[in-house]
Amino acid sequence: MSLINRRVQTLDEFTIQQMRNFPNATGELSGLLRDMGLAAKRVNVEVNKAGLVDILGDYGTVNVQGEEVKKLDVYANEQFMGVLRHGISCAGIGSEELDDVVIFDDEISNNSKYVCLFDPLDGSANIDVNVSIGTIFSVYRRVSPLGSPATKEDFLQPGIKQVAAGYVIYGSSTILVYATRRGVNGFTLDPSIGEWTMSHPDIICPPTGKIFSVNHGNFFKYDEGVRRYINACQMKDKASGGPYTQRYIGSMVSDVHRNLIKGGIFMYPNTSDKPGGKLRLMYECNPFAFIVEVAGGLATDGHQRILELQPTDVHQRTPFFVGSKLMMEEMQTHYPGN
Numbered sequence: 001m002s003l004i005n006r007r008v009q010t011l012d013e014f015t016i017q018q019m020r021n022f023p024n025a026t027g028e029l030s031g032l033l034r035d036m037g038l039a040a041k042r043v044n045v046e047v048n049k050a051g052l053v054d055i056l057g058d059y060g061t062v063n064v065q066g067e068e069v070k071k072l073d074v075y076a077n078e079q080f081m082g083v084l085r086h087g088i089s090c091a092g093i094g095s096e097e098l099d100d101v102v103i104f105d106d107e108i109s110n111n112s113k114y115v116c117l118f119d120p121l122d123g124s125a126n127i128d129v130n131v132s133i134g135t136i137f138s139v140y141r142r143v144s145p146l147g148s149p150a151t152k153e154d155f156l157q158p159g160i161k162q163v164a165a166g167y168v169i170y171g172s173s174t175i176l177v178y179a180t181r182r183g184v185n186g187f188t189l190d191p192s193i194g195e196w197t198m199s200h201p202d203i204i205c206p207p208t209g210k211i212f213s214v215n216h217g218n219f220f221k222y223d224e225g226v227r228r229y230i231n232a233c234q235m236k237d238k239a240s241g242g243p244y245t246q247r248y249i250g251s252m253v254s255d256v257h258r259n260l261i262k263g264g265i266f267m268y269p270n271t272s273d274k275p276g277g278k279l280r281l282m283y284e285c286n287p288f289a290f291i292v293e294v295a296g297g298l299a300t301d302g303h304q305r306i307l308e309l310q311p312t313d314v315h316q317r318t319p320f321f322v323g324s325k326l327m328m329e330e331m332q333t334h335y336p337g338n
Contacts, residue, residue, distance in 0.1 A: 011037055011176070011187045011196035018182070028113055029139065029164060029180075032089035036116075036137055037176060037187075037196055039083040040168040043076045043121070043135065044189060047170040072127050073097055076120035076135065085109075090116050091142055091150035094314045096283040101314060105149040113146065114139050114163070115154045117314070119283040122167075123251025132171035134253030138287040139164040155314055159286030159307035167253050167287065177203065177257065179291040184260075200261070205297040208326040209263020212244045213255040221271035226302075229334035252279070256288050256322060260295060265323030265331060269302065277301070277319035281311055285320045298328035302335050 009017075015030035077097040084090040085104050092103040094117040104112075118137035126133055141163050144151045166178030174189040176196055186200025212233045219227060233244040247264070249255050256266050270277045279285050289299030289306035299306040299322040309318065321331060 009198040011198075014185065014187075014198060026113075028089045031087065032084070032114055032116065032139060033164065033166075033178060035083045035087045035089060036080070036118075036166065036168075039080045040135055040174070040176060041189065041194065042079045042083075043072075043168075044170055044174045046072060046075055047133065073121045073124050080118055080120050080135070080137075084116055088112065090114055092154065093117065094155050094282065095120060096280060096315075101150075101152060101155050103149050103151075110149055111146055113141055115142060115150055116140075117155060117282050117287075119280070122253045122284065123249075126249075126251055131249065132169055132251050132254040134170060134251060134257075135168040136253060136284055136287050137166055138162050138282075138290065152314075155282070156311045158310050159281075159289055162286060162290045162307075165287035165290040167257070167291070169253055169257055171254065175199070175257070177260075177291065179294045181294065184291055184295045203260065203295050205260050205292055205295040206263030206324055207296070208324050209259065209265070210244050211247050211259055211262065211264030212267070212327075213248045213259060213264060214246070214267040214269075215248060215250075216246065218269075218271050221273060222269050223302075223335075225335040226267070226269045229331050232330075232334060252284060252288075256292070259323050260292060260297070263324045263327075265321065265327040267331070268320045270319040274317075277317045279317060279320045281306070281309060281316045281318045282314050285318055285322075288320075288322055292322050296325060297323055298325050299323075300328070300332070 012034060015033060019027055019030055077095050081093055084093055088108050089112055091109050091112040092101055092115045094101040096119040116137060116139050118135060120135055121133055122136050123133040140154065140157050140161055142150055142154045144154050164178060164180045166176060169175045175186055177186040184203040186203055187196035188199040190197045214230060236243045259266055268279050285306050292299055301319045302321060
């Protein structure tokens with residue numbers, strides 16, 4: 001009989017260990033993270049059997065972004081909102097699938113220090129073709145007084161104010177990666193015991209790589225500087241580290257995860273028909289910018305650091321560039337205005 005490898009650390013064990021390093025910690029952030037992990041487990045079960053039950057396809061409505069809502073989108077949104085509502089660590093949530101934020105106005109929630117924003121199912125257009133999809137989330141400390149209901153201002157904070165951010169990939173294995181200012185760590189779901197187990201400790205984004213991720217089909221809709229950089233990626237000689245390889249999955253969570261681990265750059269520029277960009281600042285860009293910057297990379301909108309943008313709406317969109325530090329710096333030399 002093989003012995004259990006006690007060097008394998010679960011998510012709960014890791015968060016408890018982190019709390020011991022900070023005697024004044026209340027455990028509220030750790031509890032919120034465990035709540036997100038619980039909801040992700042429930043979504044994972046449905047993702048894994050999505051082809052077997054009537055959960056694929058369109059729900060028959062569109063979300064606030066004007067996009068068709070998938071049945072699994074609705075299920076994922078309900079799971080994350082429900083777990084956070086019934087927990088003790090969250091005063092309110094914002095979701096890509098909802099028109100406005102939801103304030104949990106009860107005694108326990110009003111005394112909670114944090115609010116959470118999330119994209120419950122990123123890449124959901126890929127659900128029906130069995131391509132990796134994911135969840136993205138971020139956590140902010142409230143600016144409104146404890147003891148009262150949270151306010152809209154608690155959610156409309158620049159990304160630099162995040163205290164934690166993370167994502168889950170539902171793929172060949174299910175991985176949860178989360179970051180605080182102390183570092184980035186990844187946990188893989190062990191289905192045999194139903195626990196998140198440490199698999200990617202202390203993730204560092206390589207300073208450079210050979211992968212660029214962009215929708216090449218929009219090439220002629222991009223600004224001249226973006227087209228110039230894409231051409232440079234394809235024309236590099238071996239002496240200068242190229243040519244780069246293009247890899248674009250269409251699930252942002254998978255593209256950025258791969259580049260975070262292997263090194264690379266992910267680009268979702270504005271286009272002539274979407275001059276303000278397409279990705280959501282609060283639900284997608286801020287969380288990934290926080291994670292990648294903690295890991296040593298960079299994230300901008302082409303001109304300004306993403307984490308310094310002051311949001312004016314929870315559904316605000318922005319161009320987005322994120323990835324390895326040296327590749328990002330090279331990209332900036334091609335981008336207009338830099």
